[in-house]
Amino acid sequence: MRPMLSMMGKLCSLAVLLLSVGAKAQTQSTETKPPEEVRTFFLTNVTDARDARDIENDLRNVLPRAVVYYANMQGAITVRGTADELAQAEKTIADLDRKRKVYKITYSIAETDGGKPVGTQHVEMILPTGSKTVIKQGNRVPIVTGSADKDNGAASSQVQYLDVGLNIEASLEGSGDALRLRTEVEQSNIGDEKSGIGAQDPVIRQTQLEGWSMLTPGKPTLLGALDIPGTTRHEEISVVSELVK
DSSP states (O other): OHHHHHHHHHHHHHHHHHHHHHHHHHHHHHHHSOOOEEEEEEOSSOOOHHHHHHHHHHHHHHOTTSEEEEETTTTEEEEEEOHHHHHHHHHHHHHHSOOOOEEEEEEEEEEEETTEEEEEEEEEEEEETTOEEEEEEEEEEEEEEEEEEOTTSOEEEEEEEEEEEEEEEEEEESOGGGEEEEEEEEEEEEEEEEOSSOTTOEEEEEEEEEEEEEEOTTSOEEEEEEEOTTSSEEEEEEEEEEEOO
């Protein structure tokens, strides 16, 4: 009988010890967990929703345990987290919520014909970093693409318009000596011959230049050269950037 009582006493002591250790660990876990707060940060420079979403995603990557919410109508980001997480969120937003630099981008298209200078055309655009601008100069040419019969049996032509001339699409990233420009230049004209498909269908001659370039403000950068198909004309395209604000 005594051995059994002794055994029961040891089991009770072990159970009390385990409960005590568990209660102590739970108390320490509760005491060491930092309290959470909620804070709203209003964006002062970033107004585009896509840029604000980028900041929201960056915060979620930097602070995976915090709760981040972007309110589009208020232009604000709300963060729920610890004091350290809120401090990190404030620093991250301050680094990303900055005014975009604005540059004047000038394209120069120098044309020669048979090796003789003809003239230089300048195209200027105001382009903030992180944005895109498209300039089109030329004509819209009607092209008959098909025909359809009306209810009375008469044929109706279907016409599509093509942009013929000079098209420039530019987007800008970075700043200062790390300024990167993506350019797409398309030069097209109408050939003298017909396509042979239809009496009214012209041949559209087209050349295209596309790529990224590193720019140094104030210094011209040669992007490339184009030979205009069907002619003896040659064009060299260069660009220069200038900080506006």
